[in-house]
Amino acid sequence: MSKQPLSDYKEFRKVLKEAQNIVVLTGAGVSAESGIPVFRGVGGLWRTHRATDLATLEAFKTNPALVWEFYHYRRDIAFNSYPNTAHKALALYEKICKEQGRKFCIITQNVDGLHRKAGSENVLELHGSLQKVICTKCKQIEINMQNPICEALRGRGDPNEEQDLPVIPVDDLPKCTKCQSLVRPYIVWFGENLDPDVLNKSSKGNLYKLAICVS
Numbered sequence: 001m002s003k004q005p006l007s008d009y010k011e012f013r014k015v016l017k018e019a020q021n022i023v024v025l026t027g028a029g030v031s032a033e034s035g036i037p038v039f040r041g042v043g044g045l046w047r048t049h050r051a052t053d054l055a056t057l058e059a060f061k062t063n064p065a066l067v068w069e070f071y072h073y074r075r076d077i078a079f080n081s082y083p084n085t086a087h088k089a090l091a092l093y094e095k096i097c098k099e100q101g102r103k104f105c106i107i108t109q110n111v112d113g114l115h116r117k118a119g120s121e122n123v124l125e126l127h128g129s130l131q132k133v134i135c136t137k138c139k140q141i142e143i144n145m146q147n148p149i150c151e152a153l154r155g156r157g158d159p160n161e162e163q164d165l166p167v168i169p170v171d172d173l174p175k176c177t178k179c180q181s182l183v184r185p186y187i188v189w190f191g192e193n194l195d196p197d198v199l200n201k202s203s204k205g206n207l208y209k210l211a212i213c214v215s
């Protein structure tokens with residue numbers, strides 16, 4: 001088993017065929033083909049805001065409505081996007097591995113849910129998910145596939161508005177079903193730590209013999 005990165009396709013196929021434990025790491029590049037914005041570099045702007053400035057707890061505390069508008073925009077794109085050939089190939093390969101009794105896992109930085117939409121089952125979402133929310137008070141995590149997530153966000157989130165629209169009152173933003181407090185997107189923002197559970201499961205990836213990086 002080579003510990004060097006493989007650039008030889010033939011050799012790669014051989015190693016892949018023999019591998020019993022496979023982990024695939026994916027990032028934004030996989031979803032770009034499905035039309036998911038990457039939000040990197042100069043193009044990383046939403047209206048006049050840098051996406052990286054909106055994806056912080058400070059931004060949410062200062063202006064939860066604006067951050068929710070940004071995430072409504074991102075959810076809307078993700079929910080209306082379809083898995084591409086790469087997502088489908090990985091889902092198919094997982095199925096094949098399962099039938100052959102081999103282990104297969106995807107560890108992704110993507111939050112768009114497209115791996116699961118393609119049929120992948122063993123997926124660890126390192127940076128959270130646009131399909132989930134977490135309560136700011138009781139910390140309950142819920143799956144929420146509603147689009148828009150609340151009526152106040154309907155028609156909002158357009159990245160091309162020249163300026164921000166009037167702020168939505170906090171009372172009209174998405175609420176926790178358990179305690180009725182404000183929820184936020186279940187996303188690991190800049191400056192936050194990864195979910196220890198997810199991290200723990202991912203680190204078991206060290207036990208995997210073959211790691212494939214698709215970024």
Ligand SMILES: [Zn+2]
Binds near residue numbers: 176180
């Ligand atoms: Zn709650």
